[in-house]
Amino acid sequence: MAQAGEGRRNGRVTIREVADDAGVSVAAVSKVLRDAYGVSDALRAKVRASMDRLGYRPLASARGMRGQTYTLGLVLPDLRNPFFADIMTGVNNALERTQYQVMMGISASTAKLETGVVDSMIDRQMDGIILIGSTESRESLNTIAEKKPLVTIGHHDPSAEAFDTVNNNDQQGALLAVRHLVAAGYSKIAMLSLQGEPSSILAEREQGYRHGMVEAGLGGAINIASATQVMRDVQFAAKRLLQGPRRPDAIFCWTDFIALEVISVATELGLRVPEDVGIVGYDNTMFCDFAQNSLTSIDQSGELLGLQAARLVIERINGRTAVEHFVVPPRLVARRSTSR
Amino acid sequence: MAQAGEGRRNGRVTIREVADDAGVSVAAVSKVLRDAYGVSDALRAKVRASMDRLGYRPLASARGMRGQTYTLGLVLPDLRNPFFADIMTGVNNALERTQYQVMMGISASTAKLETGVVDSMIDRQMDGIILIGSTESRESLNTIAEKKPLVTIGHHDPSAEAFDTVNNNDQQGALLAVRHLVAAGYSKIAMLSLQGEPSSILAEREQGYRHGMVEAGLGGAINIASATQVMRDVQFAAKRLLQGPRRPDAIFCWTDFIALEVISVATELGLRVPEDVGIVGYDNTMFCDFAQNSLTSIDQSGELLGLQAARLVIERINGRTAVEHFVVPPRLVARRSTSR
DNA sequence: CTGAAAGCGCTTACAG
DNA sequence: CTGAAAGCGCTTACAG
Structure with a gap:
């Protein structure tokens, strides 16, 4: 026409x-x-x-042919963890007065998207990429960073040069959790970690956990179980822990969502939280506040992490080449799940 | 170089x-x-x-200059509702064997993005748009549909011509909830709805609720409260209901997340669920299964909704102009929160 | 079945 | 301070 x-x-x-x-x-x-x-x-x-x-x-496509598209790609591992909403809030706050727009992709959905989502963002001329909870190798991340400015959230690599990292201090977070549990009178403290791709944040947390146990003279009680994020798997692992011969009196879980499932399993087994078993989560998501959960958790300031990541990626787009590694201290928020 | x-x-x-x-x-x-x-x-x-x-x-940008970018835009109201993860799974399944990639945006985050996220997707040459839980007017949606193939999820407009809609039957879902509560012996059944932009799905659910109440001879007990999605607001509304003179013995909530908050408030007020108050949610998200929640909920088959939406938008991209309105029947999943 | 050429809407040197 | 022209990497008629 x-x-x-x-x-x-x-x-x-x-x-x-x-x-x-x-x-x-x-x-x-x-x-x-x-x-x-x-x-x-x-x-x-x-x-x-x-x-x-x-x-x-x-038209962003046309701009992208010669210059920028003013689009940032944000890659999330999944859509189920409400913690990512906090990060997103921070990212959006940082972008408020800029021309940039953020588009999100999920990394862990179908086979096609496993690592493909980052490539497809590069194909779409995103000016920069923010990767959340990546389990990629250093080389793999370097390859991405060669093509586009890259910032990771929830990936520890303090000697990385080609991309920036934004994290809370996960080792300290785990340490806070153990100290808190010890102070509350728990001693047989287990940790429930994530099975699968080796994740640097979980390595840090496991180390913090070990450190805390040894520090409290509980080195002999160190007990790290792990499960994937699949519900059935978590239930199985939780049952194994809670029905096993070395039944812990407290479990430090790698994320709130898992902690809520552990509370569920404990409840079904007739165990009382916090009397029979104390539970600590990570991320301090809004579900922790619900009275039926009242979950003690480690707050890693997701909004701040998102804000910093967006700031850093834009700086890189604008030409910064010196690396930056941003780390925020975590803080423990105590609730009923550990108030023995 | x-x-x-x-x-x-x-x-x-x-x-x-x-x-x-x-x-x-x-x-x-x-x-x-x-x-x-x-x-x-x-x-x-x-x-x-x-x-x-x-x-x-x-390079998607270059392709977009003349033809397609093979990118679909998916707009979510927020990142906190795990129901959207189900929809996303369905979308990804539908896209598995295609060249299409989906990019997500959040509509209700900052001022800048209010309606802007759709425009910015059009600027980025998305080939089609899937809008979840839109509260836009018919004209506004028609304007979008003029520019790009559009499918809505969670927006009832059966006489729309320019865009397709994908829904569960919300009226029937609410009816199922009321019938279930009545059968369980509840009679002073209130509904907690969403305050703010008028939403067609909530209008449908409210109608289904009214219908169910009248059908059960409880027309006089009809009681619809509403709150925004802000936690404090929901708490306030729940307290008003549960401490007011016409205290309901059951509350039908417009989404699981809200229902969990209501359980929390009830618990804090010393009310027992389900004995003192029965609670029903909507979406049947995974949190319903946790023992501490055990929330009865309406399942609207999110994965199927996502699958259909992706299928329909691709059909539109490929030239279909006749409208399609897909509706899936909901089903109630009973749990302890209503087992009086 | 195959290819040369125009053009999509911008940005980028470059010249004035 | 301002503008004409080339070109980014594709797709689309069109001609052979």
Whole structure:
């Protein structure tokens, strides 16, 4: 329909139409668009007026062909953990006054997307990538970082050079959990970790856990079980722990969601929380507050992590090459699940 | 660096390099890429081999300039409701054997993104849009549909022409909840609905609730409260209900998450669930299964909804113009929260 | 069945 | 400070 000539397509206004309307060149409009230097206030005002009048919106694909798309890719391991919502809030806050828009992808969904989601974000010319809870190797991350500015959240690699990392101090978080449990009178403290891809944050937490146990003179009671994120698996692991010969009197779980399942299993087994078994989670997600859970948890300031990650990736886009590793101290939020 | 000439950019292999490697034209490679008609098996095989050898990946931006980006935009209201994870699973299943990739955005985060996330997806040349839990008006949705194939999930508009809808039968879902509660011996049944933008799914559920109450001869006990999704707000509304003069003996909540908060409030008030108050949620998310919640809920088959939505949007991309409205029947999953 | 050429809407040197 | 022209990597008619 509507024979070209005026460059219409899909009803979209193009940069050429804005230029014609404002009586300036296409290049001038482009400069205004990018807040580039070398445009007079008068020209800028004229162009802005035309853009508003015509309802102009630049096409990201076209921009991406030569410059940026002003899009950041955020990769989440899954959509079930409400902790990621906190991170997302921080990311959005950081982007509020910028031209950047964030698009999310899930890494652990179908086979196709396993690592493919990052590639597909690169194919889509994302200007930068934020990877949450990655279990990729250093080399693999370096390969990504070669192509696009990269920041990881929840991946410890303090000697990485090619990409920035943003973390809470997971070792300290686990330590806080153990100390808190010890102070509350628990001694047979087990840890429930994640099975599968080796994760640096879990390695850190396991180390913090061991440290805390040894520190309290409980080195002999160290007991690390693990399960995948599949519900049935977690139930099985929890039952093994709670019905086994070395039944713990407290369990430190690697994330709130798992901790809630452990509470569920304990309840079904007729064990009382916190009297028979104390439970600690990680992330301090909103579910911890519910009276039926009242779960003690480690807060790692997800919103701050997201804010920092967005800030760092934009800095990289703007040319920073020196690496930055941001670490926030965790803090324990005590609730009834450990108040023996 | 690396003076052009061979067309390298950012280490990316271009379609031209593939063409040169295979000894064919760029147009031929493009056809193979799109599985377009009119290429011999021999040529296709040659090109495929070259693509593999060089590790070629088409640049979505460039494709988008003329044709498709093979990207679908999925808009979620927020990241806190685990129900969306079910929908996402279905979407990914539908996309498994296709070239399409899905990118997600959040609609209800910051001011900037309120409705802007859809526009920004259009700017990014998404081939189609799936909108979850939209509260936009018919005209507003029509405007989107004019620009891109659109499918909504959780938005009832059976006479819409320009876009497809995918839903469970919310009216029936609410009816099931009321009937179940009545059968369990509850009679002062309240509903806790969502305050804010008028939502067609909540309108449907409220109607189903009213219908169920009247049907059971409980028309006089109809009592609809509402709260935003903010935790404090929900707590306040729940307290008002449970401490008010017309204290209900059961509450039907518009989503599981809210129901869990209501259980929390009831527990804190010293009320027993299900003895003093029965609770029903909606979505049958995995949290319902936890022993400490054991929440009766309405299952709306999120995975199926996602699968259908993805299927429909791809059909639209491929040229279908006749509208489709897909509705799945809900089913109630009874648990302890209503077993008086 | 195959390919040369135009063009999508921008940005980027470069010249004025 | 401003603009004309080339070009990003694809797809799309069109011609052979």
